[in-house]
Amino acid sequence: MEKRESIHGQWSSRWVFVLAATGSAVGLGNIWKFPYITGENGGGAFVLVYLLCIAVIGVPTMMAEIMLGRRGRRSPINTMRHLAEEEGRNGAWKYLGWAGVAAGFLILSYYSVIAGWALAYFFRTAAGVFTGQTADGVGSIFSSLISDPERLITWHTIFMVMTTVVVARGVKGGLEKAVRYLMPALFILLIILVGYAMNTGAFQQGLEFLFTPNFDKITADGVLIAMGHAFFTLSLGMGAIMVYGSYLPQKASIAKTTVMIAIADTVVALLAGMAIFPIVFANGLEPGAGPGLIFQTLPIAFGQMPGGELFGSIFFMLLVFAAWSSAISLIEPMVAYQVENMGMNRIKAASWTGMTAWLLGLATVFSFNIWSEVKPLSMFETFADKTIFDLLDYLTSNIMLPLGGLLIALFAAWQMSRASSLDELAMKDGFFFKVWRVLIRYVTPVAVSIVFLNAIGLISIG
Numbered sequence: 001m002e003k004r005e006s007i008h009g010q011w012s013s014r015w016v017f018v019l020a021a022t023g024s025a026v027g028l029g030n031i032w033k034f035p036y037i038t039g040e041n042g043g044g045a046f047v048l049v050y051l052l053c054i055a056v057i058g059v060p061t062m063m064a065e066i067m068l069g070r071r072g073r074r075s076p077i078n079t080m081r082h083l084a085e086e087e088g089r090n091g092a093w094k095y096l097g098w099a100g101v102a103a104g105f106l107i108l109s110y111y112s113v114i115a116g117w118a119l120a121y122f123f124r125t126a127a128g129v130f131t132g133q134t135a136d137g138v139g140s141i142f143s144s145l146i147s148d149p150e151r152l153i154t155w156h157t158i159f160m161v162m163t164t165v166v167v168a169r170g171v172k173g174g175l176e177k178a179v180r181y182l183m184p185a186l187f188i189l190l191i192i193l194v195g196y197a198m199n200t201g202a203f204q205q206g207l208e209f210l211f212t213p214n215f216d217k218i219t220a221d222g223v224l225i226a227m228g229h230a231f232f233t234l235s236l237g238m239g240a241i242m243v244y245g246s247y248l249p250q251k252a253s254i255a256k257t258t259v260m261i262a263i264a265d266t267v268v269a270l271l272a273g274m275a276i277f278p279i280v281f282a283n284g285l286e287p288g289a290g291p292g293l294i295f296q297t298l299p300i301a302f303g304q305m306p307g308g309e310l311f312g313s314i315f316f317m318l319l320v321f322a323a324w325s326s327a328i329s330l331i332e333p334m335v336a337y338q339v340e341n342m343g344m345n346r347i348k349a350a351s352w353t354g355m356t357a358w359l360l361g362l363a364t365v366f367s368f369n370i371w372s373e374v375k376p377l378s379m380f381e382t383f384a385d386k387t388i389f390d391l392l393d394y395l396t397s398n399i400m401l402p403l404g405g406l407l408i409a410l411f412a413a414w415q416m417s418r419a420s421s422l423d424e425l426a427m428k429d430g431f432f433f434k435v436w437r438v439l440i441r442y443v444t445p446v447a448v449s450i451v452f453l454n455a456i457g458l459i460s461i462g
């Protein structure tokens with residue numbers, strides 16, 4: 001087969017792809033979301049299920065997604081359409097691309113609001129607002145921020161503009177530089193924070209919470225949340241990694257790159273957990289405090305450690321960068337599609353998408369204040385106390401991404417010929433390829449289906 005080129009250009013090397021994909025994967029999911037959902041779902045057992053999902057579902061699916069992207073060399077919608085045609089399959093597969101674009105758009109709407117919190121915290125920490133504060137003081141600073149829609153809208157707007165500008169200019173140049181230096185810096189700061197946590201007196205308790213599995217504490221819904229998070233944190237199931245894969249040079253090995261990205265992503269999440277839970281326990285806070293968890297814990301540490309203002313502000317700045325490089329990948333599939341099919345230039349496509357996502361983001365802003373009592377699905381038990389933000393998060397992470405991932409796995413495993421996969425993965429027809437085929441054909445689809453059926457109560461395990 002003659003090899004295609006993407007009209008949007010190509011990464012200058014495999015290494016740049018690794019950086020960009022890591023930039024997409026490492027974000028609020030690792031540092032903001034992983035700790036708070038771990039806290040809400042009882043700790044150790046949840047973490048174990050999450051790690052298992054990364055290994056047996058996440059890694060094979062990521063390989064499949066990159067493979068499809070590189071073979072299609074177009075936005076996810078067009079990639080799915082063309083690959084289905086090329087393999088002689090049903091044209092309806094293109095709707096998988098559409099579902100992904102929709103998921104990315106919905107995620108971006110709330111992602112930008114939370115990234116806005118991190119922006120606000122950068123300035124607060126730099127100004128020394130947390131210095132010498134008690135846990136209560138830090139908690140009330142957080143409450144006063146989220147109860148003020150105007151301030152939230154301001155930060156949300158700034159972050160959305162930042163994202164749109166980068167996407168409008170094309171994701172390659174700036175992103176590469178940002179990720180090359182900022183990701184390692186974030187990593188080092190997390191290690192410093194873990195070092196601080198070791199001295200809080202509750203390090204042991206924090207580690208036990210994270211790593212001692214107590215299966216009584218996890219529910220069927222908890223298992224679904226752990227699996228959904230594996231997709232979310234690796235940016236899978238919606239075409240973000242697929243579109244990045246479409247810019248990947250032909251020869252690069254997909255398997256090695258995937259394993260590197262998955263390891264980096266997991267290490268960052270675990271470090272965040274190891275930094276945060278000791279602070280939670282040392283200060284008598286609630287692990288299940290919800291989405292505010294890192295904003296109510298880390299500032300306590302920054303307020304007390306020497307040089308905390310500096311470390312703290314650098315930390316939140318790096319968190320903003322991590323969120324930025326993820327947010328970019330959330331709209332890239334949509335922008336690539338608009339450029340390919342609707343004759344728009346990148347600037348117009350990115351502005352339009354950013355503006356609409358911004359508008360929808362207002363629903364998330366209000367979920368924390370004037371609409372905090374609005375529970376649209378209160379008639380269903382599982383969703384009874386979920387705000388609009390909670391529902392958006394649940395719908396995207398726990399339903400859309402795993403379903404998207406399942407379909408990507410099914411397409412790669414059952415609709416693409418063995419020869420095409422072998423060719424595109426650039427692997428030898430040996431042991432590792434066989435393992436991947438078994439995982440993607442049987443293990444991933446069966447595991448995702450079981451978790452779904454279990455969560456909606458159609459089957460009951462454990």
Ligand code: PFF
Binds near residue numbers: 024235326
């Ligand atoms: N992986 C990102 C994070 O962990 O913050 C979020 C994300 C980015 C999810 C891109 C999905 C996606 F396509």
